[in-house]
Amino acid sequence: MRGNITQITSLDLSSNSFGGQIPWDSLNPEKQTFLDLSYNNFEGQLPQICSNSTRKTFLCDSSESDKLVGPLPLNLKSLSLYGNLLNGTLPAWLYSLPSLQDLYLSHNQFTGHICEFQYNALETLGLSSNKLEGHIPRSIFQQVNLRWIDLSSNNLSGVIHLEQFSRLKKLKSLSLSFNSLSVDSVNSITYVLPNTLRYLQLSSCNITGFPYSLRSLKNLRYLDLSNNRIDGSVPQWLWNVGKDSLWNLNISHNLLTHIGKIPSKSLEYISLCSNKLQGHLPIPPPSTSLFSISNNQLVGVISSFFCNLTWIEVLDLSNNSLSGNIPPCFGKGSYWLRNLKLNGNQLEGPLPQSLVNCELLEILDVGNNKLNGSFPHWLESLPELQVLILRSNRLFGPLSNPKVRFPFQKLRIMDISNNNFTGTLPTKYFENFVAMIDAHSERLEYMGERDVGESYYSVTVVIKGFDRELVKIQKLFITIDFSSNSFTGEIPIVIGKLNSLKDLHFSHNKLSGLIPPSLGNLSNLEWLDLSSNELFGNIPLQLAAELYQLQILNLSDNKLEGPIPRGRQFETFNNDSYSENVGLCGFPLSKSCSNDGAQHDQGGDDDGDHNNGMIDWKVVMMGYGSGMVIGISIGLLVLFSRSFNYWFHKRFGGGRCRKTSARLRRRRRSN
Structure with a gap:
């Protein structure tokens, strides 16, 4: 942004992508009334006051004390630099x-104290989300x-x-809000x-x-007293504050x-979570x-009156x-429902199929109950479902x-762990997890941030072995957890297409x-746990080369064998990642690999060819000194022995390998 703007008194260049220093010398501050x-992305400091040789007061560039910017903007009525990278x-x-x-300087990186204003013309003051400190002047x-006053999110x-x-x-x-202030709430009627x-x-x-003084606020619309130390009962007079106008009440975290x-009044947003509320x-x-009332000590059943919340x-x-069952009418009239969390109760019975009416549902979390x-295969038809958590219940049977033709296309978090699901892993579901493929974003985006606020879109998941509450759900957090069930069969190759998995x-x-x-294609993967199964064969080289x-990494308690691949992240894992696999060898285990074992192909290709059909030529050349024929014979004997053992393991130990067997037959005929 360059040029000499000498005659313009009102200038609005908001919501662009301007960066660098603000060109104050081109703005002619003397005539500006509205700026x-x-x-934008402006950075640096605001100009300071200096004097020239005639002892007149001017603005100087803060980084170059001798560079004049212009006279003081004494006519300035409105200055908005909201949402930049300004500091100092x-x-x-x-x-x-x-x-x-009007002074709007919120969402920058300003530091220091707020000084005393010399005039009393201010109508709006916005200094929130900076690093300001000290007392309020x-x-x-x-x-x-x-x-309008907003001094929140500083260090005041x-x-x-x-x-x-x-x-x-x-x-x-x-x-x-969100300072180090102490607001005196003495109940005074003076x-x-x-x-x-x-x-x-x-x-x-x-x-x-x-505060007793709240009683006088008959027109209050929004009241936030959260994250304080208010104890005891909610006084009945509180419901008369803003009796016909209050639509948002937040007294959570007390x-x-x-x-x-x-x-029954005009309330739309009610947050009572994280208190010590008792009773029904x-x-x-x-x-x-x-309506958020999580993290309390409430008992009893969920009343069918919740089915009447048509705007929820x-x-x-x-x-x-x-406790008790979830009302079977749940969701019949709640067409706007987008986030339902019943996690961590003692609820029983089935998940009500009436929830299929909630076509806008994005989050369904009913984990840690007794369902x-x-x-519930009917969940497939919910077109907006992104988070599905059924973990730690008593659900059973195959998936x-x-x-439907295209199930779960927007799903990004699926946790059905700690149940008793059986059968093979649902390949058809994995094929339709479109949102888990090539997910990207130009900025950090969170669920709900443009609607009710991302703080109301939280979820508890297992991260690195521990239950962690995501107080905000980042849209690029993509996870699948099917652990602690009774699934059988092989891991589907198609999993490798879900390259945005974390x-x-x-x-x-x-x-x-x-x-x-194909799991080597999961280039964004941060945690892989395949432990306590009956997997066998080598660890694929692709995991070490591409992840x-x-x-x-946890591959413990399986039937894996052969050398552990080296390189990249695999150099950082300890013995625990591979324990209870008696056939594994190499770093970091104390068991070393023999020369022969080190030559095995570590993982095969995607169609299951265990040794890529290659003769172990080191064994062949061992016979070079005593005759090429003997060497080749020994090599072919070793190859046949390994191929037969592998075929026998696949045929009788949990899987077929018809392609490999066909290749071996063709090679035998050619030899």
Whole structure:
């Protein structure tokens, strides 16, 4: 961006891809009244004040103290640099602009203190998501025209009395969340907060009780008191705050123990999760779009009244002690349902097939319950399903062939571990996991971030052997976990096409056959666990050569044999990765490989050719000194012996290898 913009007084260049330093010398600050450069990639510091030889005050480039930028922008009314990469301290001239009404500097990397404003013209002040520290300046409480204040997500400290904001009679929005502040919530009736207040966000402000001054807020729409230290019961008067206007209430992550009946009102978003709530599950109003009450101590059954939530999008009842069956009407009228989490309860019975009506469902997490019945194949027809977690239940039987033509095309996380599923692995499902192939994104994207917020799209998965809660689900996190079941047969070759997989778990089953060399195509794989099965043969060379991202490998407790491949990530794995495979040898095991064993092809090709049909020519040449004929005879005898042993193992030890047998017959005829 270059050129001398001398006559323009209002300039909006927001939401572009401009980068580098802001060309202040081209903007003519003296005449600017409105300047919006937000949502770009500008970096560096804001200009500082300096004086020239005539002792007049000018702006100078912060990186070159002798480079004049221009006169002070004394007429500036609105400055927006929101969402850039700017750093350094806020310059002194910002606090001395007599006409400045709107200041938006959020989502940058500014440091230092907020100084005192010299004039009282401010109407909006946005400094959130920076690295600012120190106390909130007193001059902010003298800005009588302030309508909007956002100082959240900084390192601000000190004690704030809500009474200080009672002087700002025009205030509509106040956010002090996620600092090191302590908001004094003394229940006093000597002051009231402005009745104009619509949005109040005091998350993580060390509040110990519900502020009494909230009672005066008849027009409040949004109240966030989460992540504080409020204990005891939810007072009944809280439901009268913003009686006809409050649509979002977040009192999660506190120490609350009891909640009465939630009145039928205009509430749409209700978050009560991560408290110590006891008793039976409260029923939200019919207008609710989001209801989160996970991580509490609630008991009893899920009432059929939940079937009346026709506008529900996110329903999270996980990690309580709820029991009984899931109501069979569940989902019949909830066409907007996108996220259903019932994980970590004591729920029994089958998963209700009425959920098939929820065509927008993206996340279904019913893991860690006592659900029984066969695999709910009707889930295949849900076109938006991306996360399916059925782990640790009492489900059983085979995963039959798909009932629809293109099942599970958007699925990215599938965890059916710790059940009693049987039969072979569902090859037809793997063939249709389109979202697990060539997944990519230009930026880190999270589920729900453009809708209800990514913090409401969380899920618990096994990562590196431990249960981990993904508080936000990254769209590139792709995993399959079929471990701890009773699956039999071979690992399908088609798995190798799912090249965006991060984690693959087939451990603790009854799988047999060779490890498919096609798994080497999983170039994004970070964790591979095939332990505690009946796999045999060599470890494919392709795994060592191509799995650059592999951090954890577990092939223990199988029937693998031959030398362990060397190279890349395989140099980092210890004995535990290969234990209980008596036929394996080589690093890192103490058992060394013989010269003969080291010549085996380590894995074969994709069609199962164990030795690629090659004669062991070192054995042949052993007979060179005593005659070529004897050497060749010994070599052919060794080849025939190995081929017969391999055929016998495949024929009677868990799998056929017709292609290999046919090749050997052709070679014998040719010889």
